[in-house]
Amino acid sequence: MSSQILMKKEIISRLGVLSLQSDKLNFLKWQKDNLLRSDLVKQDSLYRNRLQWIETQINIIRHTRENDTDNEDNLTNFFE
Numbered sequence: 001m002s003s004q005i006l007m008k009k010e011i012i013s014r015l016g017v018l019s020l021q022s023d024k025l026n027f028l029k030w031q032k033d034n035l036l037r038s039d040l041v042k043q044d045s046l047y048r049n050r051l052q053w054i055e056t057q058i059n060i061i062r063h064t065r066e067n068d069t070d071n072e073d074n075l076t077n078f079f080e
Helices: 010-015 021-037 047-063 069-079
Strands: none
Touching: 010 021, 010 047, 021 069
């Protein structure tokens, strides 16, 4: 994969296509790595907000059980 920082809408859309939590985590970690390596100013609010948002999404997915469809629905609602 190339290094690109996607908009939140694009991230949400791609997460919706991925069915396994491990794939979602890998995708979010890739986005986080891209952000950390980017030329964005580290003190910039866009950078800080995006990093915090990605870390929050990672934590939500980590704490969601794989077969719990109620949690998957809650996760989808959270993104919207």
